[in-house]
Amino acid sequence: MKTQYLHLSAYSCDKCAGPVVAGSLAVRENEISKETDIRQVGAICLSCGHRQCKGTEADVTRNFPPVHWEPTKVIAASHSSTHWAN
Ligand SMILES: [Zn+2]
Numbered sequence: 001m002k003t004q005y006l007h008l009s010a011y012s013c014d015k016c017a018g019p020v021v022a023g024s025l026a027v028r029e030n031e032i033s034k035e036t037d038i039r040q041v042g043a044i045c046l047s048c049g050h051r052q053c054k055g056t057e058a059d060v061t062r063n064f065p066p067v068h069w070e071p072t073k074v075i076a077a078s079h080s081s082t083h084w085a086n
Pocket of ligand 1: 014015016018045046049
């Protein structure tokens with residue numbers, strides 16, 4: 001079964017040293033396969049809004065554990081909410 005994983009990492013901003021959060025979405029075709037179709041979804045500083053793609057060389061990037069992402073549940077929820085009137 002095809003599954004999606006959300007990856008998050010954080011590093012400090014070049015401008016204000018605040019936390020820059022970067023995300024990417026990867027797809028796994030099944031339990032044992034490697035992640036494919038990795039899409040970077042951009043990075044932004046939570047403190048000043050500066051869009052910074054990479055941490056500085058001296059900085060340490062903190063990687064968070066990947067989260068299993070289930071988009072079908074979100075779609076199902078939004079569909080049911082359109083039937084309130086019925
Ligand atoms: Zn910043």
